[in-house]
Amino acid sequence: MKSKNRFFFEENYEKAICYLMIHLFNEHSNTLDVIRINQHSLIFSSLKEYHQPAKSEGFAIKYVVEGVERYKLNGKNYPITTGKYLLTNDTYEGNVEIESNRNVKGICININPQLITEVLASTKRADTAFTDNELGKYFTSVHFLDNQYTDTQTHLGVLLRNLTNQVYNNEISKEEISTEFFYTIAEKIIQDQAPVFKQLHAIPGLKPATKKDLYRRLQRGKEFIDIFLQAHYPSMLLPEKPICQSIIFSDFLNWYSAFLLTSILFRNDWNMAGIFYYKTDIRSL
Structure with missing residues (x-):
């Protein structure tokens, strides 16, 4: 049976999640706010200048709310613009650069691969003939499709848009961001990526x-x-x-x-x- 918190989030995620931080998405100074739960993390950033190495910690979602973030991972360039996100697994590393006259605002979510495995094991998918083992190997291997997505085109993208709206418009303490939040993110990743695996395999x-x-x-x-x-x-x-x-x-x-x-x-x-x-x-x- 689902917990009360889990049910509330799934049924009302567009209203349920936001993050209380005094300078969140600050317009005038560099801000990088991090929430860590177990081996997962949720990061809100508002930066004019940023040059750092980038290594995916598990599954990495790099979503740009406003502006452009430029990633170079495994030798490939990924300019991520407003309303898009980059999805990679932990086989990617490189660097990220932000250079802008106005603050570039983004959300980064890192999920431990073990959580993806757990969600796969608990999810029934009648639309695929592939086993959990095959899907699991795909998610954690170099064969995983590193790709940019528009936030109106995927289940995960819709969640990210709603999360952003709640960050701007509501208040909730960071203590209310729990493992359930990351579990739901993992579900959305699988919901979007299982058909991709099937098509690539074909x-x-x-x-x-x-x-x-x-x-x-x-x-x-x-x-x-x-x-x-x-x-x-x-x-x-x-x-x-x-x-x-x-x-x-x-x-x-x-x-x-x-x-x-x-x-x-x-x-x-x-x-x-x-x-x-x-x-x-x-x-x-």
Whole structure:
């Protein structure tokens, strides 16, 4: 049976979580506030200048509320802009840089991998034929998809948006941030990433890095098509489908390639997707 606190958070998470700190999201000085519970952490930052090494502590969520945070992890650059977050596991390290005339505001959440394992073990997923062991290995291996997401496109993103709103508008003591909060975050990660694992696994004959690259570009193509349909054919969109408003491609060829690839994705024809990856200009997206 769920505890009272757990039930309250799950049913009312958009109202339940915020953080009382006098200078939280300060507009005029560098602020870095950390809550640590067991081996998890919740960090609120408001910084104009910041240059530090970055090593993912378990699963790392790096969410930008306002501004740009620039990460370089395992040799790859990740400029994270307003309303986006980066999700990585503990196989990534590098550095983070913030340089701005105005304070860049962000939220970073680190979750111990053991909690992901525990949540996987307690979650029933009828939509996948893969075992908990296979999924568990994916979450903790170099095959995990390091990726940027828009906060309107995922279950975790919606939670982060609501968390931000509560930080700005309400007060609650840090003692009320408990393990239950991190448990719910872990659930959202699994809810979003289990289908990603399934789709990556379905791509045949490509190296893991190429599979990841193809998936990211398909995601960008889908986001662009959502924008196009929203602007010109809104009736074709499902009512609950979120729309990313930050990806714009400059020419019809890229749009057409993205459309074809997204159509392939919806048909789960990953072999054809691989062919398109090498035969078209989709790699320029």
